[in-house]
Amino acid sequence: MPVTSSNPPTPPASRLAGLAGKLTAEAVAGTAVFVLAFGLFFYLTRVVFREHSQGFDAWGFAQMDRLRHACPWTFEVAKALTFFGSVWFFIPASLLVPLVLHRRGLGRYAVELLLAMGGGLALNELLKAFFHRARPASALFYQYGLSFPSGHAMMSMAYYGCLAWLVVQQGRRWGAGAALVGFAVAIGLTRVYFHVHYPTDVLAGFCGGAAWLVLLRTGIRLFWKEKKLIKN
Template sequence: MKKLTERLLALLGLLTVEIVLVGVMFLGAFVLFFYLTRVVFVEHSARLDDLAFHQMDALRATYPNLTTWVRRLTFFASAPFLTATGILLPGFLAWQKRRHEALELFLAVLGSSILNQLLKNHFHRLRPETALLPQPGLSFPSGHAMIGVALYGCAAWLLWRHGRHPVWSALLITWAVIIGLTRIYLHVHYATDVLAGFAAGLVWLILLRAALRLWERKQLTMSSE
């Protein structure tokens, strides 16, 4: 009994605040994603989507000039921008001798893009018919929201880990959220698509970080043998 208690205390000692926080975030995002799939594909409820569209339509009616800016903002998670950023930014980090960071950022964008397409093809939800900016492809989950969270969330994490820049990290996360909201504003995605994209992007980021951490530990173990 004493040995068991000592092992449990040792295990609890490994559970840092960061690990507990990340674990809670992962569980919350995972549960949220599957809750949204139930709302959309099992209950067929459009209450949240209709409410979000109504609020965005009221905002657009109040500030009609806002649409021009929203169209510009949404570009920063578009396929051309993400493709260029997903190649150029990791390339710059690699040139700066930050190869681990370059790999993490590249995999964050690439992996989330592939996973997003797999999820869209699986759920096969059509886009809203009221879109102000017609676009091809499927709707659930939002690629702008999911890949945007992966890109800007990964960049925020790297800034926090290396420079302890909480303000810049918070701004990047806020930026990713704003871009997701532009998709609802433009009616190219339902609110449930965007929320599911946020959740899936966060889940992917945490899984990627955990996998890379295990790989780094394995590399250190092999180099010390």
């Protein structure tokens, strides 16, 4: 007698149901991270604009002042780091890197990076205009614009966070991904080091950038998989 398999092949409908369940789980997880990040963001707005608390800001400035006085060489390091979160770096990087990704067949990541930077910039400017917080009077050099949230912190988290996800997805290089996120954090901290942003500005920028990136990534991933299902 012919031997029959005890596990019949999975019907296409079941595979689609499983994929839908996976997408739903990803959407829920993404929403949870988004809500958590923006929950912290709005907690900071309460601390800064309603309670007018300066404890965290004073503590953060004191730590950076202690570092600068103890290790004067860190000034040049911070000056170099902060460049990689500036508009002078992000404008060419946000155009050239997506072009390279597209030519390597990573069109989805190219679109995601472009949207992460374009949308993140628009969101940051809207938030700055809404909260209208002046920069610290103790800044070591003049910096144009408003203070809350930090554009360097927000855009660095969006840009390097997006690249971190790319290297993890493509090669499971978790160390490289963590290094990219750490680099974004270091760039944000230079703004406190130079007193051009309050520590609360920088923390809010990290939260805003992370939340925007998670929301964008969730939307793009759902759109791309839905597009593939329609084609199939």
